Amino acid sequence: MAPTVPEIVLPSATGQRKMPVMGLGTAPEATSKVTTKDAVLEAIKQGYRHFDAAAAYGVEHSVGEAITEALKLGLISSRDELFVTSKLWVTDNHPQLIVPALKKSLKTLQLEYLDLILIHWPITTKPGAVKYPIDVSDIVEFDMEGVWTSLEECKKLGLTKAIGVSNFSIKKLEKLLCFATIPPAVNQVEVNLGWQQEKLRAFCKEKGIIVTAFSPLRKGASRGANLVMDNDILKELADAHGKTIAQICLRWLYEQGLTFVVKSYDKERMNQNLQIFDWSLTENDYKKISEIHQERLIKGPTKPLLDDLWDEE
Ligand code: NAP
Numbered sequence: 001m002a003p004t005v006p007e008i009v010l011p012s013a014t015g016q017r018k019m020p021v022m023g024l025g026t027a028p029e030a031t032s033k034v035t036t037k038d039a040v041l042e043a044i045k046q047g048y049r050h051f052d053a054a055a056a057y058g059v060e061h062s063v064g065e066a067i068t069e070a071l072k073l074g075l076i077s078s079r080d081e082l083f084v085t086s087k088l089w090v091t092d093n094h095p096q097l098i099v100p101a102l103k104k105s106l107k108t109l110q111l112e113y114l115d116l117i118l119i120h121w122p123i124t125t126k127p128g129a130v131k132y133p134i135d136v137s138d139i140v141e142f143d144m145e146g147v148w149t150s151l152e153e154c155k156k157l158g159l160t161k162a163i164g165v166s167n168f169s170i171k172k173l174e175k176l177l178c179f180a181t182i183p184p185a186v187n188q189v190e191v192n193l194g195w196q197q198e199k200l201r202a203f204c205k206e207k208g209i210i211v212t213a214f215s216p217l218r219k220g221a222s223r224g225a226n227l228v229m230d231n232d233i234l235k236e237l238a239d240a241h242g243k244t245i246a247q248i249c250l251r252w253l254y255e256q257g258l259t260f261v262v263k264s265y266d267k268e269r270m271n272q273n274l275q276i277f278d279w280s281l282t283e284n285d286y287k288k289i290s291e292i293h294q295e296r297l298i299k300g301p302t303k304p305l306l307d308d309l310w311d312e313e
Pocket of ligand 1 (some may be wrong): 024025026028032050053057093120134142166167188189213214215216217218219244246247261262263264266269270273298
């Protein structure tokens with residue numbers, strides 16, 4: 001039987017919307033042999049109910065096709081059983097472009113509403129096609145208040161159940177909270193054993209903002225040595241528990257009370273990642289985990305990197 005992923009109620013969401021603590025990431029990887037449609041369909045079969053997409057990933061169409069297929073196959077009886085997140089790209093971070101951009105995402109996903117929409121990065125560029133990395137010469141001023149007011153409008157229009165942000169520092173969240181009439185439900189940021197983000201997590205907890213950890217295995221965008229998956233301390237812990245390093249990483253996030261989005265398009269690893277809800281880490285594990293070198297993996301989406309993106313946090 002598929003394990004049931006625990007859920008949490010999202011703050012300031014319409015209708016007590018619940019978010020499964022673990023979601024499937026869908027950021028594209030050149031090496032993946034499985035299509036997003038097939039991966040999402042397989043994930044639904046295995047019991048995943050939360051999917052993390054973004055306009056910039058170019059996967060919204062495939063995620064939508066998989067959902068339609070899952071309904072047709074009777075894997076789910078209603079779209080309401082799923083929690084679907086998407087993110088607005090920096091080209092749309094203009095107050096007047098937010099509502100049309102979200103409507104475009106919904107059309108591509110073939111959905112009537114999203115569960116959560118996030119501002120992908122606290123950066124605005126000139127409107128236009130997605131470019132990655134972002135060319136700094138395209139950057140214009142980020143009107144946080146105007147953009148957030150338009151997101152609030154999206155929620156009021158019923159286009160999304162909840163609104164949130166991604167890659168926001170404490171300083172940026174503090175600024176946002178000064179004018180938000182609907183506070184952000186979520187801040188999606190990098191959190192993994194190699195970048196544990198204690199300060200930001202404590203701040204979000206105090207303010208009632210759910211943290212969703214991305215790159216929980218520190219793997220998706222990394223090339224070369226991986227501080228987590230190639231870590232000898234974690235290998236030892238994994239062996240002692242009869243688990244994999246990935247499972248140790250995900251279990252730790254779960255025990256921190258975080259939500260997280262992990263990407264695997266491989267059937268076995270997808271299943272392995274679900275097997276983390278019925279065992280625990282020990283005090284000794286925590287001692288060892290505190291020795292892991294800390295360093296941010298995803299330093300920013302621009303080329304060159306921006307000096308002030310993380311506000312020195
Ligand atoms: P990740 O989930 O930490 O790692 C994904 C990689 O790990 C894939 O190459 C996957 O390969 C492999 N993997 C998964 N499970 C495994 C296991 N049990 N054992 C060994 N390898 C395993 O990294 P991520 O994709 O960067 O982050 C996850 C999601 O977070 C993204 O897909 C995206 O949705 C979101 N994200 C958001 C932002 C943002 O700015 N908001 C930034 C980055 C990521 P296989 O598919 O072959 O298993």
